[in-house]
Structures are given as C-alpha cells and as structure tokens.
Ligand code: NAP
Ligand code: ZN
C-alpha cells in the first residue's frame with residue numbers, strides 16, 4: 001500500500017482535518033499522481049455537509065485534481081513518469097454497458113465510481129479524493145493537462161470546466177446563440193469563458209450586483225440582475241440556452257420565461273431538493289428542461305486542449321490546506337472569485 005495524507009471529514013458537517021490513509025499499490029493499468037493542486041467544488045461541500053443524504057465517512061473530498069505522474073503500471077501506454085496529469089469527478093465505471101462502450105462512461109448504466117465517497121467496484125472499500133498528497137487511478141480515467149496551462153488554474157477545469165463545456169457543446173453554443181449563465185460561481189465563470197470562446201452572445205444572470213464588472217472582464221456581453229424584476233421582464237424570450245449553476249433552489253419558472261422558441265434550460269446545479277416548474281412554462285415556446293452531469297473522459301481531454309488553445313483557465317485563489325474550513329464558509333457565502341484551489345504541497 002502507498003501512504004497518503006489527506007484532509008478528511010469524519011462525520012457529516014464536521015470540519016476537515018489532516019488524516020493519514022493508504023492508497024492501493026500501482027496495478028498494471030494504474031497511474032500514480034503526486035497531487036500539486038486540488039480544486040474546491042461546491043459538490044464537495046454539499047456532500048460533506050450532508051445535503052445529499054447519508055454516506056460513509058471518513059471522506060477526503062476533491063475531484064479537480066492536477067499533479068505529476070510519479071509511477072505507472074506495466075500496461076500503461078499513454079502516460080509516463082513526469083507527465084502532468086489530471087483526474088476529474090470519476091475514477092471508474094463498469095466498462096461494459098452500452099454507454100461505457102459508446103464512450104459516455106459518465107452516464108454508466110451501472111453508475112460511475114465517483115472520485116470520492118463511492119464504493120470502489122474493483123478494489124473494495126471507498127474511494128478517497130484529491131485533497132491529498134497522492135492518488136492512484138486507472139489510466140482510462142486520467143487525462144493529460146497541457147503544460148501551457150497554469151496547473152492551479154487548470155485544476156477546476158476537471159469538474160467546473162467540463163460541467164459547462166459539455167452542455168455548451170451539446171446545445172451548440174456559438175455565433176448567433178443567446179446563452180444565459182445563471183450563477184457566477186466556480187461553474188458559472190467557466191461557462192462564461194467557454195461560451196465566449198465559442199462565439200455565443202453571453203449574459204451572466206446573477207443575484208449579486210457586485211459581480212457585473214467581473215462578468216464583463218470574463219467576456220460576457222451582458223449582465224442581468226435576477227432580483228431586478230423590470231430587467232428580467234424585459235428579457236422575456238431573450239435566450240436560446242440557459243444553464244443553471246446555482247447551488248440553492250431557484251424559482252425555475254422565472255428562468256424558463258426567459259427562453260424563446262425551442263429554448264433549452266439546462267440544469268447542472270444540485271441543491272439536493274426537488275425541482276418544480278409550472279407545465280405551461282415549458283408548453284409555451286416548446287421549451288425543454290434537461291440535465292447534464294460532467295462529461296466523459298474523452299471530452300475532458302478535448303476541453304483541456306480547447307482551453308490550452310484559447311488560453312482558458314479558472315480564476316483561482318490558491319489556499320494552504322489549513323484554510324480549507326474557512327474556504328468552505330466563503331463558498332457558501334458566494335465569496336470566492338471564483339474557485340479555491342488547495343496547494344497540494346501544504347497538505
Ligand atoms: P459556487 O461556486 O458556490 O457557485 C454557485 C453560485 O450560485 C454562486 O456563485 C451564486 O452566483 C449562486 N448562488 C449561491 N447562493 C445563492 C442564493 N442564496 N441565491 C441565489 N443564487 C445563489 O458553486 P459551484 O461549485 O459552481 O457549483 C454549483 C452547483 O453545481 C452546486 O450545487 C454543485 O453541486 C453543482 N455541480 C453539478 C455538477 C454536474 O455535473 N451537474 C458538477 C459540479 C457541480 P451569483 O452570486 O452570481 O448569483
Ligand atoms: Zn465538482
């Protein structure tokens with residue numbers, strides 16, 4: 001076994017504290033990564049705080065992982081020691097169902113194996129994530145992080161980035177498309193950068209008036225304050241695609257009304273509470289409500305390469321390990337510009 005140190009919660013709602021644990025040995029198909037940076041996703045906080053129900057503890061969260069390959073198994077062909085590598089939200093899947101075979105393993109019909117807090121389908125026990133010194137992952141779930149990207153700014157691409165890139169591609173964000181990003185947080189700010197790079201007309205829809213200047217800096221053409229009823233009314237039918245990244249329940253009807261003909265509302269936020277809307281809101285204009293969950297490994301690589309090509313990275317505040325509990329509080333207060341990233345050397 002390989003010794004690792006992580007930041008763990010030992011029960012729901014508990015602070016994260018340093019914890020020594022073990023990783024499996026590097027198997028023939030495995031890559032071992034020494035973690036240099038690990039992003040802090042709101043999903044980590046939901047899970048640790050118990051927003052999504054009961055689960056196994058202790059948990060080392062973290063699924064936005066960047067580091068250096070320090071060992072590879074005998075059968076590994078795609079990675080070498082010294083490569084910069086990344087791991088996202090899942091580290092395994094059944095590899096046999098129709099979706100896995102079709103390269104859509106994030107939608108594995110048997111359920112993907114999440115990077116943390118999931119039963120490890122091949123090795124037993126539970127997975128532990130990226131707020132740690134090192135991780136061992138099967139090569140099929142590891143990606144190359146281009147050297148031209150700053151590693152801290154690249155880490156959040158592994159979850160926040162792909163979660164917005166995938167629906168923007170699926171619904172063909174590009175010239176002539178009016179795209180609204182609801183919530184300018186970790187996910188939302190990546191959505192703005194990608195949608196702008198794809199050539200769409202981009203509006204940030206936010207409940208925080210002070211984020212207007214940032215929205216413009218990030219490249220958004222417009223800013224819509226969701227608490228300004230007159231401004232919201234004026235944008236009725238104003239969008240083709242709206243992606244909701246908000247971490248608390250919203251009045252969905254208000255956002256559906258912003259969609260024009262055949263407009264699509266993509267929900268990626270996961271507050272853990274039921275989602276409701278009035279049927280006439282989707283009948284009108286033939287609107288759709290769809291969900292989207294991260295993206296497959298192949299698209300993760302495509303998104304990282306797109307990011308390198310367009311110079312896209314996350315806006316980050318790099319923190320030492322002992323700041324993690326304060327950082328959680330600040331994420332909940334929407335007081336982060338726009339992603340905390342843990343400096344792995346401080347764990
Ligand atoms: P985040 O950085 O905290 O951003 C969430 C944003 O929601 C905030 O910046 C804020 O934007 C808005 N918000 C927060 N509290 C609000 C309130 N009380 N009223 C109205 N708006 C509020 O979180 P994140 O890491 O981007 O994650 C967002 C959500 O996506 C989480 O629920 C997370 O679990 C989920 N998620 C889903 C996937 C997926 O695959 N579908 C992947 C990753 C994360 P404004 O200040 O601009 O309004
Ligand atoms: Zn995440």
Ligand code: ZN
Pocket residue numbers: 093094095096097098099100101105107108109110111
């Ligand atoms: Zn599968």
